[in-house]
Amino acid sequence: MKKIMVLSLSVTLAACATSQADLATQKDVDLNQYMGTWYEQARLPNSFQRECVGDVQANYVMAADKTITVTNRCQGSDGQVKEAVGQGRLASSVNPADPAVLEVRFAPKWLSWLPMVWGDYWIMKLEGDYQYSLVGTPDRKYLWVLSRDKQADPKTVSQLLDYAASQGFAVQKVIPTNQ
Template sequence: MKKVFALPLVMALAACASSQADLATQDDVDLNKYMGTWYEQARLPNSFQRECAGDVQADYVMEANKSITVTNRCQSTEGGVKEAVGEGRLSTSASPVDPAILEVRFAPKWLSWFPMVWGDYWIMKLEGDYQYSLVGTPDRQYLWVLSRDKQADKNTVNELLDYAASQGFAVEKVVQTNPEK
């Protein structure tokens, strides 16, 4: 497996950092239920996933110290598999602490003290007892629709995208991860 280059990813995630707090998030998120494998169904285009052609998935594991190991994988445009391993944590800027407001870092651990390497990861909406997740950033530049199954219910995905539109996201630019042929 090829490793995704960290520098462009770090730069892209740094661009996610925002002080805007007007983005609605899901109430009462249980991070233990959120852990596991999620399959991307749709996303706003972004530079760090430019080489992802399909089969995008994210695996989340809660560690003993309450950090989250994040492993992102996708089928590359060249036919191989791209992988990036990072860390997630509760946002240091959310007060009070909100388990729906997370930060992720794919930069080397020795850079973790630098705030710009942490990108926003806000759980906006959950559906079907943690079967679907809508994740975005408060600057409205990044958006993902995730599901527990590789093939998601199209109506649920569209409902989540409609909700994202009501929150100010440019859903007309969204790309389907594995479009129907």
């Protein structure tokens, strides 16, 4: 019985490791070009954005030390603007550092030493010379389609979602964003 339990656990852990390791990312990302304002076009539902009903945007600013200030804004269901300011960085688990593999945290700075406060932010695909970005997490729980313009081309958004589906994301659950 112990052997069966150990074997089952080993298979489960191997499956988890494989599903996280095989998420393709965009090659040759230039983070300087990535900086600036992005408008959310669609996302997989998540708990930290449940109050956001529209006008969802993110602004990224890189500091001299290569850390990134992340400012997320949206219109809340109460009509008020919601804002969260966090920090981004190259993922420390990737060697050499891949600029498409980032981590972000919105927890207080004094907690930044804890690995669990950092969330994955992987740039899966860029389109149109940094006009569109598909961002996801290797566990396939989080997904965003972003564009530089508030009103995106529906065909490009659809193509990015098709690509996400090919990478194992549940795109049938994606919700469009009111911009």
